[in-house]
Amino acid sequence: MPPETDTLRQQLEYRKRLMDKINEIHSADSLNTILIHIKDSIAALFNADRITIYLSDAKRNILISKVKSGSEVQQIVIPISDASLAGYCSISAAVINVKNAYDQHELRMICSNLKFDDSWDKKTGFITKQVLCVPIKFQKAMMGVIQIINKKGDIPFDDVDVSYSMELASSLSIAIHNIYRLSATTKIIRNKSRYNYLLDKNLIDDKILEKASNHPDVSKIGMDTLLMREFGISKEDMSKNLSFYFGTDFIGYDPAQQPLDEETLRRVKPERLNKEWWVPFKIENGILHIIIDDPTDLGRQDMLKFVYPEYRRISYIGAFREDILSYINLFYHYGSSSTSSSIDDILNKLDTSDDTEIETESQKVSEQDSVIVQLVNKIIIDAVNNKVSDIHIEPFPGKEDVQVRMRIDGRCKIYQKIPYKYKHAITSRIKIMCNLDISERRKPQDGKIDFKKFGPLNVELRVATVPTTGQLEDVVMRVLASGEPIPFDKLGLTERNSRVLDACVRQPYGLVLVVGPTGSGKTTTLHSAISVINTIDTKIWTAEDPVEITQRGLRQVQVHPKIGFTFAAALRSFLRADPDVIMVGEMRDQETAEIAVECSLTGHLVFSTLHTNSAPETITRLLDMELDPFSFSDAILCILAQRLARRLCSCKKEYVPSPAERNDIITEYGRDDFAKTEINPAEIKLWKAVGCQKCGDTGYKGRLGLHELLEGTDAIKSLIKRKSEIELIRKQAIEDGMTTLKQDGILKCLEGLTDIKEVRKVCIK
Ligand SMILES: [Zn+2]
Numbered sequence: 104m105p106p107e108t109d110t111l112r113q114q115l116e117y118r119k120r121l122m123d124k125i126n127e128i129h130s131a132d133s134l135n136t137i138l139i140h141i142k143d144s145i146a147a148l149f150n151a152d153r154i155t156i157y158l159s160d161a162k163r164n165i166l167i168s169k170v171k172s173g174s175e176v177q178q179i180v181i182p183i184s185d186a187s188l189a190g191y192c193s194i195s196a197a198v199i200n201v202k203n204a205y206d207q208h209e210l211r212m213i214c215s216n217l218k219f220d221d222s223w224d225k226k227t228g229f230i231t232k233q234v235l236c237v238p239i240k241f242q243k244a245m246m247g248v249i250q251i252i253n254k255k256g257d258i259p260f261d262d263v264d265v266s267y268s269m270e271l272a273s274s275l276s277i278a279i280h281n282i283y284r285l286s287a288t289t290k291i292i293r294n295k296s297r298y299n300y301l302l303d304k305n306l307i308d309d310k311i312l313e314k315a316s317n318h319p320d321v322s323k324i325g326m327d328t329l330l331m332r333e334f335g336i337s338k339e340d341m342s343k344n345l346s347f348y349f350g351t352d353f354i355g356y357d358p359a360q361q362p363l364d365e366e367t368l369r370r371v372k373p374e375r376l377n378k379e380w381w382v383p384f385k386i387e388n389g390i391l392h393i394i395i396d397d398p399t400d401l402g403r404q405d406m407l408k409f410v411y412p413e414y415r416r417i418s419y420i421g422a423f424r425e426d427i428l429s430y431i432n433l434f435y436h437y438g439s440s441s442t443s444s445s446i447d448d449i450l451n452k453l454d455t456s457d458d459t460e461i462e463t464e465s466q467k468v469s470e471q472d473s474v475i476v477q478l479v480n481k482i483i484i485d486a487v488n489n490k491v492s493d494i495h496i497e498p499f500p501g502k503e504d505v506q507v508r509m510r511i512d513g514r515c516k517i518y519q520k521i522p523y524k525y526k527h528a529i530t531s532r533i534k535i536m537c538n539l540d541i542s543e544r545r546k547p548q549d550g551k552i553d554f555k556k557f558g559p560l561n562v563e564l565r566v567a568t569v570p571t572t573g574q575l576e577d578v579v580m581r582v583l584a585s586g587e588p589i590p591f592d593k594l595g596l597t598e599r600n601s602r603v604l605d606a607c608v609r610q611p612y613g614l615v616l617v618v619g620p621t622g623s624g625k626t627t628t629l630h631s632a633i634s635v636i637n638t639i640d641t642k643i644w645t646a647e648d649p650v651e652i653t654q655r656g657l658r659q660v661q662v663h664p665k666i667g668f669t670f671a672a673a674l675r676s677f678l679r680a681d682p683d684v685i686m687v688g689e690m691r692d693q694e695t696a697e698i699a700v701e702c703s704l705t706g707h708l709v710f711s712t713l714h715t716n717s718a719p720e721t722i723t724r725l726l727d728m729e730l731d732p733f734s735f736s737d738a739i740l741c742i743l744a745q746r747l748a749r750r751l752c753s754c755k756k757e758y759v760p761s762p763a764e765r766n767d768i769i770t771e772y773g774r775d776d777f778a779k780t781e782i783n784p785a786e787i788k789l790w791k792a793v794g795c796q797k798c799g800d801t802g803y804k805g806r807l808g809l810h811e812l813l814e815g816t817d818a819i820k821s822l823i824k825r826k827s828e829i830e831l832i833r834k835q836a837i838e839d840g841m842t843t844l845k846q847d848g849i850l851k852c853l854e855g856l857t858d859i860k861e862v863r864k865v866c867i868k
Contacts, residue, residue, distance in 0.1 A: 429560070742812070
């Protein structure tokens with residue numbers, strides 16, 4: 104047989120084995136099959152000692168492969184750079200065929216900086232000689248590298264090897280592309296184990312997982328956030344779930360967390376942390392704790408060992424990205440002045456020179472644009488982190504600086520002054536964020552900012568602009584604390600109030616009202632009350648404006664009065680949608696009130712709010728709205744009036760009041776009513792505000808509810824039917840066990856929760 108034919112047969116044989124391999128690659132259903140299982144037989148095909156298939160991760164600029172040693176699978180990570188042959192192959196997208204990896208001269212002929220990474224050889228004692236690296240490309244995208252090492256017989260890889268390996272690379276690229284494309288399905292399978300806790304608790308099911316993984320936003324915000332945003336999973340449940348999944352703690356944001364020392368913080372710039380989603384958190388017993396969005400990410404763990412080589416142990420704690428950003432913001436803002444992103448740093452970037460004209464046209468805002476954007480973002484982020492309810496932007500005529508005030512616990516405080524030159528720029532920026540007409544400055548406008556489009560927090564703000572003197576505009580932003588309801592037993596209701604309200608919300612039908620001025624926490628209380636009966640066998644519809652608190656199980660509807668979808672319209676549509684319980688944000692008008700009463704008399708439990716000052720006044724107000732007294736009296740279960748008073752900080756000081764002060768308090772409570780409380784006047788003690796670092800020297804921290812709960816007893820119902828005077832209703836309610844707002848407040852003063860000054864302030868009629 105002539106030698107040519109022999110070679111030809113060999114080649115045909117080689118070719119056939121290659122085709123088999125390619126078929127095997129195409130039937131691979133996962134990257135692991137390719138990376139781990141198929142590759143050894145590929146090595147045999149090329150008569151080589153070893154083969155590694157790398158996949159590129161362009162975002163992190165690395166190549167990743169997996170090696171099986173025993174039963175364990177290890178990950179190999181190398182940078183895409185000229186520090187290794189495979190890395191260089193990936194950059195240059197060219198085939199690299201090297202006779203001896205240790206021959207510096209040979210490598211330099213390919214690229215002057217090219218190096219052979221000998222760390223694997225050093226670790227294992229293996230000696231690399233011939234190396235053939237072939238890029239895996241699909242269309243123009245670089246997907247990875249095949250690296251074949253040491254041809255048997257110590258001879259160089261030849262042209263046939265090169266052309267076959269290229270063919271192999273092309274098949275691999277298609278197979279990998281298909282696996283990526285199909286990853287939507289594999290994602291469901293992968294995600295399933297990630298959400299075991301939620302599945303076990305029946306908070307989600309396979310259908311929801313499938314729906315979520317097909318949602319158009321899933322690639323943008325990720326499954327975790329999507330499940331929370333669209334499928335009603337609370338942040339708390341998701342944290343628990345991820346804690347189980349990662350096997351580490353998973354924490355939320357706590358603004359009281361103390362930052363680490365400056366030295367540890369300064370080692371890494373916040374800009375980098377912002378991109379890499381981690382932040383040094385605390386040091387305990389010589390262990391450095393780091394918060395990271397994925398505590399199992401080995402790549403970043405390796406990197407962090409280099410950032411903090413002095414720590415023998417680094418422990419990882421999981422957190423949501425938004426919370427990591429909040430911590431970065433907290434630590435680097437309050438930490439040292441050398442680190443950036445504090446409000447002062449941003450203000451320093453503004454041009455404060457006096458020679459330029461005040462910008463009157465919003466169009467002129469350009470070169471300082473990005474700083475204004477940062478400034479507005481910073482104001483909003485600080486507000487959210489400090490639990491601010493409202494942000495006030497207040498420009499003045501002439502060369503007076505813009506004042507920014509924030510309302511915390513019901514009081515406004517100055518947050519910052521901004522150079523007067525930017526008074527138009529800053530209001531324009533806010534108006535752009537909520538799609539308002541920036542050229543219209545003579546009429547008030549209102550809108551809404553969905554901040555997650557602009558910054559790292561998922562928060563909404565309701566914006567109102569008001570034209571002020573000097574052709575200026577004030578902007579007021581209400582931070583819509585998108586949150587979960589406060590547990591019912593944390594509302595601060597007295598034993599009697601808690602018992603009566605709980606009994607009312609468990610009735611099959613009737614009307615429950617929560618009343619008080621704006622900002623008195625009515626919605627919070629309503630949601631807490633509804634949470635008591637929010638079970639799977641009850642259908643609950645809510646119409647709100649805006650939806651501030653979300654609860655899984657409720658069907659929540661945002662009304663749009665501008666397009667005619669009013670509270671009344673929502674109520675009517677609910678009646679056709681098989682409700683058990685209906686919550687209507689506010690009974691603003693006669694029509695809404697009438698439908699609400701009608702609903703409650705046709706077998707539904709109805710919750711709503713009103714802007715009235717006291718529980719008895721609510722009755723006369725509704726009767727003034729021409730509500731039918733007979734229907735109303737049949738419907739009413741209870742009316743809860745509410746106020747928020749500032750809560751004394753733990754730095755408060757106990758004292759014994761003077762006889763005069765004691766006398767005042769008893770008079771205010773009502774001498775007869777006080778006698779019924781069985782409190783011994785001689786034993787009365789009070790607390791006063793002191794002030795410490797924790798409460799910003801105000802003496803108060805957080806707020807507490809004061810309540811007045813009128814029960815719809817038979818006696819009250821009959822007074823309503825007779826359209827009785829408010830005084831008669833009040834007397835009867837007190838007889839039935841009601842304590843007035845003031846009385847409830849005084850009782851809470853005696854417990855040291857607040858002080859009498861606060862109670863007087865919020866209980867003014
Ligand atoms: Zn304090």
